[in-house]
Amino acid sequence: MSRIFWNTFKVAPAIAASLLIASNSLAAESVTEQTATVPTEETTIAQTSPVSSEVPADTNNIEQLQRYNSEISGEDGMSQVTNVSQFRDVQPSDWAYEALSRVVQTYGCLQGYPDGTYRGNRALSRYEFAAGLNACLRQIEALIGRTPTPGGGGVSDSDLQTLRRLTEEFRTELTTLGTRVNNLEGRTAFIEQRQFSTTxxxxxxxxxxxxxxxxxxxxxxxxxxxxxxxxxxxxxxxxxxxxxxxxxxxxxxxxxxxxxxxxxxxxxxxxxxxxxxxxxxxxxxxxxxxxxxxxxxxxxxxxxxxxxxxxxxxxxxxxxxxxxxxxxxxxxxxxxxxxxxxxxxxxxxxxxxxxxxxxxxxxxxxxxxxxxxxxxxxxxxxxxxxxxxxxxxxxxxxxxxxxxxxxxxxxxxxxxxxxxxxxxxxxxxxxxxxxxxxxxxxxxxxxxxxxxxxxxxxxxxxxxxxxxxxxxxxxxxxxxxxxxxxxxxxxxxxxxxxxxxxxxxxxxxxxxxxxxxxxxxxxxxxxxxxxxxxxxxxxxxxxxxxxxxxxxxxxxxxxxxxxxxxxxxxxxxxxxxxxxxxxxxxxxxxx
Incomplete structure (x- = not known):
């Protein structure tokens, strides 16, 4: 049992690294889009209403999620990469090259698109996030399945102490992050309810x-x-x-x-x-x-x-x-x-x-x-x-x-x-x-x-x-x-x-x-x-x-x-x- 927790903990940084890279890519693309679409007064008439999109039905969500899972798992595209150089659009000069290499070599929890690209500057959708998380969880299951549990015993005291220490160490950051998300949601709802007009x-x-x-x-x-x-x-x-x-x-x-x-x-x-x-x-x-x-x-x-x-x-x-x-x-x-x-x-x-x-x-x-x-x-x-x-x-x-x-x-x-x-x-x-x-x-x-x-x-x-x-x-x-x-x-x-x-x-x-x-x-x-x-x-x-x-x-x-x-x-x-x-x-x- 201790090996199960320990292997889970070892793969956790892979999830964190993936999220970090994706979020940075999302932020970079968001800034680029905002900068590129600033209209000039002489040539365009600015849209005053916020961009809105329809939420697909639940069945469409499931189908799209399955499609992303299929693509990222390699069933309809490329298989799991063993070296970051397999990505055609990733160069050693890229700022996240070392992080990608560590995720691939240490955790084996990174796959690309069917055309052999990683698309690091592309915004991360919720479907792709779910598909990537699913791939990491599958890798965790594989690691657990390959690792025997010696003696059939439970969780050791050292494993529990390590987990407690990590939990306490990042408790403040996790609490702050959750508070910020809640505040942003509250402010967004306040603005939407009191805005002058959407158009x-x-x-x-x-x-x-x-x-x-x-x-x-x-x-x-x-x-x-x-x-x-x-x-x-x-x-x-x-x-x-x-x-x-x-x-x-x-x-x-x-x-x-x-x-x-x-x-x-x-x-x-x-x-x-x-x-x-x-x-x-x-x-x-x-x-x-x-x-x-x-x-x-x-x-x-x-x-x-x-x-x-x-x-x-x-x-x-x-x-x-x-x-x-x-x-x-x-x-x-x-x-x-x-x-x-x-x-x-x-x-x-x-x-x-x-x-x-x-x-x-x-x-x-x-x-x-x-x-x-x-x-x-x-x-x-x-x-x-x-x-x-x-x-x-x-x-x-x-x-x-x-x-x-x-x-x-x-x-x-x-x-x-x-x-x-x-x-x-x-x-x-x-x-x-x-x-x-x-x-x-x-x-x-x-x-x-x-x-x-x-x-x-x-x-x-x-x-x-x-x-x-x-x-x-x-x-x-x-x-x-x-x-x-x-x-x-x-x-x-x-x-x-x-x-x-x-x-x-x-x-x-x-x-x-x-x-x-x-x-x-x-x-x-x-x-x-x-x-x-x-x-x-x-x-x-x-x-x-x-x-x-x-x-x-x-x-x-x-x-x-x-x-x-x-x-x-x-x-x-x-x-x-x-x-x-x-x-x-x-x-x-x-x-």
């Missing part, structure tokens, strides 16, 4: 900013002048609910509340002083965005939006470090080419297709906000509404990006703006009004034929971005708009045309002073009318220049502070207007 992830962003305008403003929309607009403290809060059903798609529902009154015509006499994150709904919570994106082929993706999406939210703008309203340029104009704003936060459909690894084509159709959901009526009192009968903006962009360091884009937009005759029909407000330059240039550039003239445009944009070094990025764009009056009004006639230009150059220094920080500069000309067949205006007899500087300082991974200032020289493209300065201290929180 939806909540992402939040809060912007709090103190801002002020300096300098003598020109005539405002009310005909008054405003000197040194009083400083304001405002906010913008966004909660994104990102849902994935397949792991490659994403349904985004955005809740938003904000109260940043734009520094526009009513306050400063020009839209050129607008901040990049402005907008005011008096902090009422609204569904600001509802969109769904999904792949149709490995090279094609579809983006559908019911509300709240601009082209810049979907299509690459070639100004990667300055395009974000929360962490990029502090001004509205400095973020990207105004051509991407023609969709006016409305409903849209976009096809993004990769012609090759370097070339992509984007096609889009968009309707301004609060227009697509209003059907066309038979009366002339409310024209220009609905998905296909009203205002729209159709876009095509060809993007050439041979690497992450170089990008070139050619963009074209065909748009039609037909504002409702009532400035506020059914709650439309200012949305739907003529805005050829998307509220970034002079009033003349936004409404070259007046506020009540239907207008069509052909807009052309060229964008480029060059990462000259890891810490030096130059980007820029040039835009040309050919506007045409689509109706007769008091100041315009059908077919009247106007030419509008804008350009900008941006410079970004990432990791300036600290990793994650960005020092940025912008210089450009906001949209300006260079020719108009209808009329010339005093506010377009000069040239405005936009000069901006900001520094984004990352306090933590979730908190950023951005002081910045920009100046508008000759506002409204009028040499008689004094320079305006806009300063802000923007703090961004993410969670």
């Amino acid at each position: 939806t992830k909540l992402v939040g962003e809060v912007v709090i900013a103190a801002s002020e305008v300096f300098g003598k403003s020109g005539p405002t929309t009310n005909g008054q002048t405003a000197d040194n607009v009083e400083p304001i403290l405002s906010n913008r809060v966004r909660l994104n609910l990102d849902t994935s059903f397949t792991g490659k798609d994403r349904l985004r529902t955005r809740l938003q509340a904000r109260n940043t009154v734009p520094f526009s015509g009513a306050l400063t006499g020009t839209n050129m002083t607008r901040l990049g994150f402005d907008g005011d709904n008096q902090n009422d919570i609204e569904i600001h965005r509802l969109e769904y994106r999904f792949p149709v082929t490995p090279n094609a993706n579809i983006f559908l939006s019911a509300t709240g999406t601009e082209y810049n939210d979907i299509i690459y703008t070639f100004n990667p470090l300055l395009e974000s309203a929360a962490s990029g340029s502090i001004s509205r104009f400095g973020r990207f080419n105004p051509i991407y704003r023609t969709s006016a936060e409305g409903a849209s459909a976009v096809l993004d297709y990769k012609l090759s690894k370097q070339v992509g084509l984007s096609l889009g159709y968009a309707v301004p906000r609060n227009i697509a959901n209003r059907p066309e009526t038979d009366t002339p009192t409310q024209p220009g509404l609905s998905l296909f009968n009203g205002s729209y903006a159709a876009l095509a962009q060809l993007a050439f990006r041979p690497s992450n360091a170089v990008g070139l884009g050619l963009t074209y937009v065909r748009s039609f703006s037909n504002p409702p005759p009532n400035p506020n029909p059914s709650g439309l407000g200012a949305i739907g009004a003529i805005g050829v330059s998307s509220g970034t240039g002079s009033a003349f550039a936004n409404q070259p034929f007046g506020a009540n003239t239907p207008t069509t445009t052909n807009q052309y944009g060229v964008e480029a971005s060059f990462r000259l070094s890891p810490r030096f990025v130059v980007s820029g764009w040039a835009g040309y708009t050919q506007a045409e009056a689509a109706g007769d009004t008091g100041i315009a006639r059908l077919g009247s045309s106007a030419d509008i230009w804008n350009y900008a150059v941006t410079l970004a220094l990432p990791d300036f002073g600290k990793q994650g920080n960005v020092l940025g500069f912008v210089f450009g000309m906001p949209p300006k009318v260079t020719q108009n067949e209808v009329t010339t205006r005093q506010d377009n007899r000069g040239t405005s220049y936009h000069v901006e500087g900001f520094y984004r300082y990352r306090l933590t991974d979730n908190v950023e502070i951005t002081p910045g200032v920009f100046a508008i020289l000759n506002p409204q493209h009028n040499d008689n207007n004094d320079t305006l300065y806009v300063g802000t201290l923007r703090t961004t929180f993410r969670f």
Whole structure:
């Protein structure tokens, strides 16, 4: 009997060694898989639900276990190895070579796969663990059967003392291990019971900013002048609910509340002083965005939006470090080419297709906000509404990006703006009004034929971005708009045309002073009318220049502070207007 216990104890290290090697292999493969499958934000939509698998029926478990037993025991494959060199994929340089050799030579308790491999880096399944344990137990039985029990006596005192000593020596480790397993099971059950959703992830962003305008403003929309607009403290809060059903798609529902009154015509006499994150709904919570994106082929993706999406939210703008309203340029104009704003936060459909690894084509159709959901009526009192009968903006962009360091884009937009005759029909407000330059240039550039003239445009944009070094990025764009009056009004006639230009150059220094920080500069000309067949205006007899500087300082991974200032020289493209300065201290929180 003592020999039985002793032989059992001698083979026990074989089991322990097998488990140690398998667990290390499992851990190594797990880390490799996690590292290899980390998605990037630009190329994939992360799966938010945990991976789940169905548990096979009991009969399937037994059949699979028998199959593994059969394979590992050599009935359908290779027999027990007598030397570790019999494994084709095990080399003397492997870190576990000595342990494998000891298991084979000392205990004879190690078998491989039918193809003569050991597959040491492969994860250990529960079936393979059971099959390996069964092989070791069979070896124990064989050792016991071959070892005679002298004298037929029982267990000796020395055997019992050895077993007791080993038990006491490892009691603490075994107890600790069991406690850790129990704690992990409890924590896993707690998380599963209280998780927000298995398919939806909540992402939040809060912007709090103190801002002020300096300098003598020109005539405002009310005909008054405003000197040194009083400083304001405002906010913008966004909660994104990102849902994935397949792991490659994403349904985004955005809740938003904000109260940043734009520094526009009513306050400063020009839209050129607008901040990049402005907008005011008096902090009422609204569904600001509802969109769904999904792949149709490995090279094609579809983006559908019911509300709240601009082209810049979907299509690459070639100004990667300055395009974000929360962490990029502090001004509205400095973020990207105004051509991407023609969709006016409305409903849209976009096809993004990769012609090759370097070339992509984007096609889009968009309707301004609060227009697509209003059907066309038979009366002339409310024209220009609905998905296909009203205002729209159709876009095509060809993007050439041979690497992450170089990008070139050619963009074209065909748009039609037909504002409702009532400035506020059914709650439309200012949305739907003529805005050829998307509220970034002079009033003349936004409404070259007046506020009540239907207008069509052909807009052309060229964008480029060059990462000259890891810490030096130059980007820029040039835009040309050919506007045409689509109706007769008091100041315009059908077919009247106007030419509008804008350009900008941006410079970004990432990791300036600290990793994650960005020092940025912008210089450009906001949209300006260079020719108009209808009329010339005093506010377009000069040239405005936009000069901006900001520094984004990352306090933590979730908190950023951005002081910045920009100046508008000759506002409204009028040499008689004094320079305006806009300063802000923007703090961004993410969670």
